[in-house]
Amino acid sequence: MALHRSIIRQGTTIIDKQDIKSMQGYRVVILSQGPDLSLFTHPSVLSRLAFWLVDVLRDRIPGTTSGLRGKKKSLPFVVACLNETTDTYMVVGVTGALDFGDVRKNEFNRTFLAARDKCHTETKYASFDMTVLELPQKDLKIFLDALCEGPDDDDT
Numbered sequence: 001m002a003l004h005r006s007i008i009r010q011g012t013t014i015i016d017k018q019d020i021k022s023m024q025g026y027r028v029v030i031l032s033q034g035p036d037l038s039l040f041t042h043p044s045v046l047s048r049l050a051f052w053l054v055d056v057l058r059d060r061i062p063g064t065t066s067g068l069r070g071k072k073k074s075l076p077f078v079v080a081c082l083n084e085t086t087d088t089y090m091v092v093g094v095t096g097a098l099d100f101g102d103v104r105k106n107e108f109n110r111t112f113l114a115a116r117d118k119c120h121t122e123t124k125y126a127s128f129d130m131t132v133l134e135l136p137q138k139d140l141k142i143f144l145d146a147l148c149e150g151p152d153d154d155d156t
Contacts (some may be wrong), residue, residue, distance in 0.1 A: 004156040006036045024148040031081040040081040043132045050094040089140045093131040118146035
């Protein structure tokens, strides 16, 4: 129950302080301070926070319109948390859904790997999920910029 309270407390703080930034096709949250910071350095807890934000903000933040047909889509969330002990960021990416019960495949794998390769940074995989990376603190901005550029078309 304490974990759930920490997720709600951190998520509420993120929303109240308007810490969600839009970056070219993504919503980004960077955690660098707070009483529960060390808790969110664990990929599963950080992922739960990201999914909580997707669920809570589903009705507050409208989807974006894309393509010629005007099809609505929800922007994916990227959440990063500073690990002060190791001077690294744990980064997770989750896809959003416009409606409750709408299940979407997380297609960040290729995008995350391409961004990692573009920024030539040392990364660690924190789980089997390729949308979870741990990277040096100094390389977070480079990684996010590379993520926003997207994968090269010739990498397919």
